[in-house]
Amino acid sequence: MYRFLGVDPGISGGLAVVEITDEAAPVLVECIDIPVIGTSAKERIDAIAIREWVSKHDIQHAYIERAQAMPGQGASSGFKYGRAVGSVEAVISCCAIPLTIVEPSI
Numbered sequence: 650m651y652r653f654l655g656v657d658p659g660i661s662g663g664l665a666v667v668e669i670t671d672e673a674a675p676v677l678v679e680c681i682d683i684p685v686i687g688t689s690a691k692e693r694i695d696a697i698a699i700r701e702w703v704s705k706h707d708i709q710h711a712y713i714e715r716a717q718a719m720p721g722q723g724a725s726s727g728f729k730y731g732r733a734v735g736s737v738e739a740v741i742s743c744c745a746i747p748l749t750i751v752e753p754s755i
Contacts (some may be wrong), residue, residue, distance in 0.1 A: 650668060650669070650670050650709075651668070651669045651670075651709055652666055652667070652668045652669075652678065652706055652707055652708050652709055653667055653669075653708060653709060653710045653711065653712060654666055654703065654706070654708045654710070654711040654712070654741070654746065655667060655711075655712050655713075656711060656712065656713040656714065656737055656741075657683075657714055657716070658683075658705050658713055658716060658730075658733060658734040658737050658738075659692055659733050659734065660685055660692060660693075660694070660729065660730070660733050661681050661682070661683070661685065662682075662683045662733070662737075663680060663681065663683060663701070664680065664681050664683060664703075665677060665679070665680035666678040666679050666680070666706045667728065668709060673702070673734065678706065678733070681702060683699070683733070683737065684698035684699060684702070686698075688726075692729075693729075693732065693736070694732075694733045694736040694737060696736050696739070696740050699736075699737065699740045700740050700743070703741070703744050703746070704744065708744075708746050709746075709747075710746065710747050710748075710749065711741045711746045711747070711748045711749070712748075712749050712750075712751050713734075713737065713738060713741070713748060713749075713750055713751070714750075714751060714752075714753050715748070715750045715751065715752055715753060716730065716731055716734040717753070736748060
């Protein structure tokens, strides 16, 4: 059995745990919206909630989409997004889960 975590980063992103067993098709174990705290300009990633959710699963590896600026995105939005991505990456690293950054698909 091999479990991995897929991450769509950002305040409105999500987390998904997928399990692969032998030659069987991958199975979605659980998925959630990324937990956040605060509102409006003070909205941010709830790193503790992510850590608690991740620790419930026996994850061997995590894959996170590479953060990049979006066309037309303002400085404040870009900073908020980058901070969110960094928070998720830090939680995964603190959980001692190997992390691979993948390119977003078109």
